[in-house]
Every structure is written in C-alpha cells, then in structure tokens.
Amino acid sequence: MNILVVGGGGREHAIIMKLAESPRVEKLYCTPGNGGISKYAECFDVAATDIDGVVALAEKLKPDMVAVAPDDPLVLGMVDALQAKGFKTFGPKANAAIIEGSKVFSKELMKKYDIPTAAYEVFTDSESAISYLKEQNSYPAVIKADGLALGKGVILAQNEEEAVQAVHEMIDELKFGKSSARIVIEEYLTGPEVSVLSFTDGETVVPMISSMDHKRALDGDEGLNTGGMGTVSPNPYYTDAIAKECMETIFKPTIEAMKAEGRTFEGCLYFGLMITPKGPKVIEYNCRFGDPETQVVLPMLDTDLADIFEAIYDHRLADLKISWKTGSCACVVMASGGYPLSYPKGIEIKGLDEKGQVEGAFVYHAGTKLSEDGRFLTNGGRVLGVTCTALTLEEALRRSYEAVDKITWENVHFRHDIGNRALQAHADPLDLYYKDDMEDYIESNGVYLRQ
Ligand code: AMP
Ligand code: GLY
DSSP states (O other): OOEEHHHOOOOOOOOHHHHHTTTOEEEEEEOOTTGGGGGGEEOOOOTTOHHHHHHHHHHOOOOEEEEOOSSHHHHHHHHHHHTTTTTTEEEHHHHHHHHHOOOHHHHHHHHHTTTTTTOOESSSSHHHHHHHHHOOOOSSSEEEEOOOOOOOOOOEESSSHHHHHIIIIIIIIIIGGGSSSEEEEEOOOSSSSEEEEEOOOOSSSOOOOBBBOEEEEEGEEEEOOOOOOEEEEEEETTTTHHHHHHOOOIIIIHHHHHTTTTTTOOOEEEEEEEEEEEEEEEEEEEEEEEEHHHEEEEBBBBHHHHHHHHHTTTTOOGGOOOOOOOSEEEEEEETTTTTTSSOOOOOOBOOOSSSSSOTTEEEESSEHHHHHHHEEESSSSSSEEEEEEESSSHHHHHHHHHHHOOBBBBBBESSSSTTTTHHEEEHHHOOOOOOHHHHHHHHHOOOOOOO
16 A cells, blocks of 8 residues: 655654554655655655645555545645545535534534533624623633634633633734634633544544543743643553443534534544543544554554555444554653744754664654755754653663663753653552542642642
C-alpha cells in the first residue's frame, strides 16, 4: 500500500511512524510534512488546507489511501473532494466533521440525544449574551466561539469584566472571524480531564487507550492555554468503571446520533471528557486525532494501523481485533521560547543526532525544518515531542526527560512536570469517582481544582 498523509505536525509524524511499521505499507507520502517526517515519508509543499492542491497531488501520486489528519481540511470537505475523485480516505466527510467545526451543532446534538455535557445557551448578539452572564452571575464563565479558532476559542472568564470583554471580542469584533459570530456560554465543570480517541466506521466504535493532556504553558498548570505541552497514556483517572459508563452514555450514543442525523462519522472521533462528581461529561468533540495525544496513543497500538484505516473505509471495523501494549507512554513537548504567543523560527536544534539518544525514546517532530546542509531548525511554536514507552509511567517519564536533557536550542521551553498529576493519581489508592465527596477530596489535595 502507498499512503498519503495530509498534515505536518507531531501528530502526523506519529501516524507516519505507525504506518511505517506495517509490512503492507510500501511508500509513505506526507504534505506538507516537516523536517522529521521527511526522513520517513516523501514530503510535498502543498498546504494541508489546500483542497484542490491535495486532490491534484493525490491524482499525481495515485496512493491507495489518503489519511487527512488536521481539523481544517476535514471541516472544509477534503475527504469529500478526494472521494469524489475515487480515492480511499481516512477521516470524516464535512457533514460529520461539523461535530468539531461547530460547537453549537455538537451541543444541540448532545441535548437532542441526551448525551451528558455542560448546560449551555447560544448567542448571536452581545447584548443578550451579556445580560445572560449578569443574570447567571457565576464565575468562572465558559465562553466558546462556535467555529474553529486554532484551539483558542474557549475563554474561562474569571469575572464579569473578563466575560464581557470576551463576548465583545468574539461577537462584535469577530476576533475569530465568522467562527465567533455565534457563541456558546456554558456551565463550568470541574474534575479530571481525560482524552479518549476512538476509531469508528459509523457503526462500531473502538476507544483507543486513554490519555491526559497538559494544556497550560507553564509548570503547575499556570500560564496561557496552548495546543498541549505534553501527554501521558493511559490516564489513571479513566478507570474500567468509567470506561464502561462512557461507552454506554457517550461513545455509542454519539455514533448512533450522528448516523441518525445522516452524518455517519468515519475516522477518528476524539472525546474530550471531564470526570465530574456527577459522572463523565463531554467537554468537546474533535473530528480527528489529538495533538499531542496521538504521540502517546499510537506507540501503544499493537494492531496494524493500515489495516484499521482500511477496515474503517470498508465498514468492517467490527471484524477487526484491536489490541494495545501494556505499560505507559509519555510525551514532553519542547517549544520555542515565547509560545503560544510570538516566537522566532529558524534556530538550530542541537543534540538531535542518533548518537547518545535514550533507549526507547523517540522524538516526534512538530515544527522543524531540515536545512539544505542537513541541520534541523525550529519552524513552529511546538517544535518536538520527546516520547518514551515503558512498563511504568515513572520510567517512561524518566527516560523522556533524560532525552529532553540531551536536546537544546536558544530559548527552548518545556514543562518540567508532565505526568506528575498522573503519578499522584497512581499513588493514590482511592477510587475518586466513587467517593461522594470527590470535590472536597480534590480541593483538599489541590488536585485538579481550577482556579
Ligand atoms: P479546548 O480549547 O476546546 O481544547 O478547551 C480548552 C479547555 O477549556 C478544556 O480542555 C477544558 O480544560 C476547559 N473547558 C472547556 N469547557 C469547560 C467547561 N464547561 N467547564 C470547565 N472547563 C472547561
Ligand atoms: N490536544 C488537544 C487537541 O488536539 O485538540
């Protein structure tokens, strides 16, 4: 099989590496790819959002399958365009990708099909939104742009002033363009967050190993929200009991709801969950693999990813046994100083040579470029995802950080506490979920309480 992967970050590097393990895969292509990916796949400089360009590239390369990884091309209908030209694809069509493309759509879907999520209201004018906020007078207030906003469309306003400002910026100033002309204001939930990616062909849903993201830029969950500064899998808060409950109350109902709406979802559906004292609830859906979740999920996959992609395309997922390795995986993101705001590009990365690397560790490239003389340069906010699988989370983290220590560049930034909360949860024998006073417990232990 020859496969073209669309995208160019750490997630795509992880997808490429897993596909490269398949004895059935002969040639891998990636567009646009990046410096690290170019060692394993032939890269092209067609942007991931360029639908006509990617279709034209596919017509030239004639791959047996095209996997579309990022949200924008999926929401824009790249899969539809590729299928119209007869290509086999991995990823949802536009009418299903809307589950991520519109928060209003996803909230209405959950309401209609009784899928647990935060209570909400939708607004298109700032005046009614602000009077609603004043009436509720409950902070933090959660304000979300309806459409895609580069992961920046969720504001947790700590007070009325911040909330009013967010509403004005979104609706009146169209901070995220059309994406924020409509907003959702929703109930603030508390509890540990769990990411569950799933494979689905629209009939069968197979959850992957769970993971935990670390969204804030700085240690101790301080600083700005980012695309994700590190991940671990599995997520210790996602117990077997919770997994079972999620399957019955969230995963299956969502797949069935999409089918009933005539929007059958095929591909990877990402469930962003919060384990609240009232049970697991959906925080968000993504119509794709998460980044950097994929970097700790796919290394744990034992089944051939090309087989899975094909089974989904052929609607045979129920016939495929998907298995996972035991142990844990950790990924520490190394970012450009200044991320998620402004940062320089083109800085030489040192210590990435094969020599002296840590056993079991692997470096996924997120934002790198290979210079003409073969040096790796920074080329984005998140630059590398240093990843390691091991039998225990402690060991996976220890080796990931050992590898991080060997790599550096001017003004590099990474978090030093990836996985600490997960380790704390491991060390704690309490089954938090079944403690009635979970909120008190969390508060007194300082775990997972949002400020
Ligand atoms: P996103 O940018 O959509 O990935 O979400 C940003 C983050 O906002 C989530 O990971 C949660 O930590 C937080 N968040 C979103 N919705 C809520 C909510 N209803 N209550 C509390 N926190 C939330
Ligand atoms: N890491 C969160 C996301 O991919 O949206």
